[in-house]
Amino acid sequence: MGRPKQFDPDAAVEQAMDVFWRKGYAATTPQDLVDALGIGKGSLYNTFGSKHALFERALRRYRDSQAVALIEMLEESGPVKERLRAALWLLVEMDLADPDRRGCMAVNAAAELAGTDEMATELVRRMFDRTEEAFSALVEKGQRAGEIAPGRDARAVGSLLLTTVVGLRLMARVVEGPERLSRVIDATVDSL
Amino acid sequence: MGRPKQFDPDAAVEQAMDVFWRKGYAATTPQDLVDALGIGKGSLYNTFGSKHALFERALRRYRDSQAVALIEMLEESGPVKERLRAALWLLVEMDLADPDRRGCMAVNAAAELAGTDEMATELVRRMFDRTEEAFSALVEKGQRAGEIAPGRDARAVGSLLLTTVVGLRLMARVVEGPERLSRVIDATVDSL
DNA sequence: CATGTTTTGTACCTGTAGTTCAAGAAGTGT
DNA sequence: ACACTTCTTGAACTACAGGTACAAAACATG
Numbered sequence: 001m002g003r004p005k006q007f008d009p010d011a012a013v014e015q016a017m018d019v020f021w022r023k024g025y026a027a028t029t030p031q032d033l034v035d036a037l038g039i040g041k042g043s044l045y046n047t048f049g050s051k052h053a054l055f056e057r058a059l060r061r062y063r064d065s066q067a068v069a070l071i072e073m074l075e076e077s078g079p080v081k082e083r084l085r086a087a088l089w090l091l092v093e094m095d096l097a098d099p100d101r102r103g104c105m106a107v108n109a110a111a112e113l114a115g116t117d118e119m120a121t122e123l124v125r126r127m128f129d130r131t132e133e134a135f136s137a138l139v140e141k142g143q144r145a146g147e148i149a150p151g152r153d154a155r156a157v158g159s160l161l162l163t164t165v166v167g168l169r170l171m172a173r174v175v176e177g178p179e180r181l182s183r184v185i186d187a188t189v190d191s192l
Numbered sequence: 193m194g195r196p197k198q199f200d201p202d203a204a205v206e207q208a209m210d211v212f213w214r215k216g217y218a219a220t221t222p223q224d225l226v227d228a229l230g231i232g233k234g235s236l237y238n239t240f241g242s243k244h245a246l247f248e249r250a251l252r253r254y255r256d257s258q259a260v261a262l263i264e265m266l267e268e269s270g271p272v273k274e275r276l277r278a279a280l281w282l283l284v285e286m287d288l289a290d291p292d293r294r295g296c297m298a299v300n301a302a303a304e305l306a307g308t309d310e311m312a313t314e315l316v317r318r319m320f321d322r323t324e325e326a327f328s329a330l331v332e333k334g335q336r337a338g339e340i341a342p343g344r345d346a347r348a349v350g351s352l353l354l355t356t357v358v359g360l361r362l363m364a365r366v367v368e369g370p371e372r373l374s375r376v377i378d379a380t381v382d383s384l
Numbered sequence: 385c386a387t388g389t390t391t392t393g394t395a396c397c398t399g400t401a402g403t404t405c406a407a408g409a410a411g412t413g414t
Numbered sequence: 415a416c417a418c419t420t421c422t423t424g425a426a427c428t429a430c431a432g433g434t435a436c437a438a439a440a441c442a443t444g
Contacts, residue, residue, distance in 0.1 A: 003420050042404085042423060115293040160375075168355055174316055238390085
C-alpha cells in the first residue's frame with residue numbers, strides 16, 4: 001500500500017555509517033548524508049527522523065558488523081596466542097591501510113560524544129563490555145590449554161587487552177608506519 | 193602605542209582550551225568562545241584570527257601544561273615502578289573525577305581530527321612521540337636500577353606504555369567505576 | 385592636550401545546518 | 415477507473431555558524 005521506497009534503508013544506513021565514521025558526528029552535515037545516500041532530504045528525514053536517529057542506527061550497524069566481527073574472530077578455535085596476535089594485527093593493518101584513517105568508529109564516538117550523548121555513550125560502553133568479555137574468555141581458554149599461566153586474573157587481562165586495542169586503534173590514526181604498533185602487539189602478546 | 197588589551201590573551205587561550213577540550217572542535221561555536229572568554233566577537237577575531245587558529249593555540253597550551261606535566265612526573269626521581277604506577281593512577285583518577293569526563297585533549301583531537309586537520313594531527317603526533325620517549329627513558333632508568341629486566345626492549349615497552357595510557361584515558365570517558373582501570377594499571381606495571 | 389593607533393561592541397553579511405512542507409509519483413484495494 | 419496511501423523531490427524556512435566592517439572609545443606618545 002502506497003508508493004514503495006526507491007532505496008534500501010539498510011544500504012542507506014551502511015552508507016551513513018561510512019560518512020559518520022569518516023567525518024564524525026558534528027562535522028557530518030545533512031548534505032553530506034544526502035549526497036552519500038543518493039536520496040533527497042525529504043526521504044532522509046521521512047525515513048530516519050533526524051540526524052541523531054540516523055547516527056544511532058549507523059552506530060548500531062557498526063556494532064553488528066565490525067565489533068561483532070572482532071568478537072567472532074576471538075571465538076574461533078586454534079592456538080590462543082596466535083589467534084590473539086592475528087586479530088590485533090588485522091585490526092592495525094586495516095586501520096593503517098585505510099586511506100581515510102578512520103580508526104574504530106566506537107572509539108571515535110566515545111572521544112567525541114562521551115558525556116554529551118547518552119545514547120552514544122551507552123552503546124559504546126556495551127560494545128566495550130562485550131569485547132572485554134570476549135578477551136577474557138579467550139584468556140581462560142588459553143589457561144585451560146596451558147598456553148597462559150593459570151595464576152593470572154583472566155578478567156584483568158581482558159581489561160588490559162581491551163585497553164590496548166583501544167589505544168592501538170587511536171594511535172593508528174596518528175602514527176606513521178606499522179613498526180611501533182607491531183612492537184606493541186608483540187610486547188602485549190608476549191607478556192601473557 | 194594604541195589602546196592596550198582589556199583582557200589577558202593567555203588567560204583567554206586557557207579558557208578556550210577548556211571549551212575545546214570539553215566540546216571538541218566542530219561542536220564549539222564562536223558564541224561558546226565569546227561567552228567563555230568574556231570578550232566580544234570583535235576582540236576574539238582581532239586577537240586570534242579564526243576559530244581554527246585559536247584551537248591551535250589551545251592545543252599548544254594543552255601540550256605545554258598537561259602533556260608536559262606528565263613527562264615531568266615521569267622524570268622525577270624515585271623507584272621507577274611506583275613512579276609509573278602513581279603517574280598512571282593520577283591520570284585515571286583525574287579523568288574519572290572530572291564531572292565533564294573530558295579525558296585527554298590530545299586523544300580527543302586525534303579521534304576527531306586526525307587525517308582531516310594536518311596541524312592537529314602533527315601536534316598530537318609530536319605529543320605522543322615525546323611522551324613515548326619519556327616512558328622509554330623511564331624504563332631504561334628502571335633497567336639500570338635493576339628494577340626491570342634488562343632484556344626487554346625499552347623502546348618497545350615505551351610504545352606499549354603510551355598505547356596503554358591512550359587507551360586508559362579513552363576508556364575513562366566511558367567506563368563506570370575505577371576498578372577496571374586500576375586493574376589495567378596493575379596488570380601493566382606488574383608485567384614489567 | 386592633539387594625534388595616531390589599537391581595541392571594542394554592535395551591526396551586518398553570507399552560507400549552511402537541520403528540518404518541514406506542498407505537490408506530484410507510484411503503488412494497493414474496490 | 416477511483417479513491418487512498420505512502421513515498422519522493424525539491425523548494426522553503428528558521429536559526430545560527432563563522433567571520434567582516436565600522437564607528438566610537440580608550441589609551442600612548444609627543
